Amino acid sequence: IEAQDAGRARALTADVHEADVGAILEQLDPDQRPALIQLLGDAFDFTALTELDETTRVEILEELPPETVAEGMRELDSDDAVYILEDLDKEDRDEILAQIPPVERLALNRSLDYPEESAGRRMQTDFIAVAPFWTVGQTIDYMRDAQDLPESFHEIFVVDPAFHILGTVSLDRLLRAKRPVKVSDLVNEARHLIHATDDQEAAARLFQRYNLISAAVVDESDRLVGVLTIDDIVDVIQQEADEDIKRLGGVGDEEVSDRVWSIARSRFPWLFINLMTALAASFVIGLFQGELQKMVALAVLMPIVASQGGNAGTQTMTVAVRALAMRELGPHNVLRVVGRELVVGIMNGFIFAAIVGAMAVYRFGVADLGFVIAAAMMINLIAAALGGILIPLGLNRLKVDPAIASSAFVTTITDIVGFFSFLGFAALWFGKM
């Protein structure tokens, strides 16, 4: 297809959904991607670029001449255009914006002025707003005649002359009403206003909670400036969940298409932090060199205590981080949840203390060793339960995303408590005898 056969390429992609065009682009070699887009010319729908991941998208855009991109942007809904432009560096972006007619450029610039990940960045600036005294018939006629409507929409907005929002009318209500009815009779009070500077995650939570399809976005003086639609919100939800998963796993904003260098660089800090915590644990072990020398069995068993603690702590932490992200953990149930984790920690502590104690006795034939490891296991699983819940809660209170930092803290605690309690008990117990 790449043999410059523009006609054929156009014919082949004419009937293909933009999401699939995006998938085709991803399968191509990096240098073939811009080539295909130029080959397709007008027939290429830039919406396809929104389906790609960031690295790939930026690479393609940097290869294309700014005029081509500007041309493509003009065809897009404003939210898609902003989505594509926001990842470019300032220079490339300005070059493209310079090629876009002033009115549209102004609108795009205004959206781009909102902070990253804000509702203002995600909103669509084309929408339908009517006065409350219009009738259903007038509104329908207006929509039939109007040019420049958004590609699709699900609600219209009722506004006063100053563009303060009075309410929304969903299309199905509009359709079911008779023509002479006034829109003010159909209006649903717009209870869920989103400020353009609100975080996209907060907006997503509103959509989820109230099962919204679209919502009005207002500026600081409460004037309607745009609409957020559910399809953008779906992407936000996915993106936020993704962020949580990756942060818990100790990786940054990495994507499968990232280059080796950027991956190695982004993973390094986490590994480095982990190294520090491992060194701390190793320092604790170092305190007990004398005991280890006398009884090698301790060295064989000590990772078991630490590892069980780490695992139990991660379990508790995962549930806590997730509950915090979903706003399911708040003042009304925090005490209950902490208490419950403590009880679970004690229960699992008992069970695994018994199992591991019995195994240690069986393996090394030293009954005392069984008691020591059982006690240490018990203590470490309780520490894991408390650490797993209190650390995310504490970070959350400090306004740090618990998904980012909890992992490192929790395993540090369980490693240190695990090694210290096991080796410490051993030192006390065997030292006295």
Added chain:
Amino acid sequence: IEAQDAGRARALTADVHEADVGAILEQLDPDQRPALIQLLGDAFDFTALTELDETTRVEILEELPPETVAEGMRELDSDDAVYILEDLDKEDRDEILAQIPPVERLALNRSLDYPEESAGRRMQTDFIAVAPFWTVGQTIDYMRDAQDLPESFHEIFVVDPAFHILGTVSLDRLLRAKRPVKVSDLVNEARHLIHATDDQEAAARLFQRYNLISAAVVDESDRLVGVLTIDDIVDVIQQEADEDIKRLGGVGDEEVSDRVWSIARSRFPWLFINLMTALAASFVIGLFQGELQKMVALAVLMPIVASQGGNAGTQTMTVAVRALAMRELGPHNVLRVVGRELVVGIMNGFIFAAIVGAMAVYRFGVADLGFVIAAAMMINLIAAALGGILIPLGLNRLKVDPAIASSAFVTTITDIVGFFSFLGFAALWFGKM
């Protein structure tokens, strides 16, 4: 409020969105919840129950008399009713269904017959279907007169007499068209049919990929049986992301409101598996008791190698599991991604081998120890990279959800490789001298 003051309770909740009523219910004591619902009587919108988590919802439903629940169900959209009923055990569910009039019962039963987590469970069975030869005017008049329409809708379906779907018309297109236009001229080919038995996750991916608002659900003979709407899909997306996060963290379907017993029970298997892998690692250490006895520094340093490997493996695994879940990792890029992980593993291996080697020399003053730990670190980080990517890929090929089992496998590998390589190198190196 709980002083049986029904009037006041109704007045207070009359203007409150059902999602907020759900939140109010969650804040109450468990035994006050059904009391409030009975107090509210007809004024209680059962939709509020869909906003609660499963444990709380089932508890409430079991307390309420089946007639009350049946009455509430009748007011609901079919998808919400199914959502509420599906978690009950068969006996309770039948009791409630028995109180529902035959026609509605039949529809609910048919939805409940589809497998769990299938599109058929999530779909709405009320929808608007018209013949292709109808005009826009006819359609609008039909909608104005029709009773029993779904609470809100965004598309109408065009079907042939046998209810095979011919296409969809979005409401905005319908509104913008003139009355005499035939709906067949407005129709969008319905390219994205979902089978009622399809997995809800597959349906969610279609919605995301093509930015759908609603999609037709068809039965095995391709007849239209229902509609999936984006608000249900948002829940599905959230739920699936939640599942991935929790599985990676080694917890099951746990929710913050679960009771101590069910939590302890559901976490136990993961901790037990971890214990087994910790024992395996401990067995490896046991092979080198002689070396440990001679040189206690080995015991102090060995957890560092294992811990760095575990962390690096988790990083790679997290990215791989997520990419698999999002279908971003497939035959077209798997070799590239595996190669890239290997390179990243080697790079980070070099860096951390150097750091940790230098630290070991500084701490213990034995240059050879530095070489041994550096070599072990290098090998373990490469093993971590390969394990982190190949294990999720392998599990995925075996049709096991990589989110469930990868963690345990990856840390087993990095623990064993870490201890074995470090202690093994030490044995070889110092044994010879």
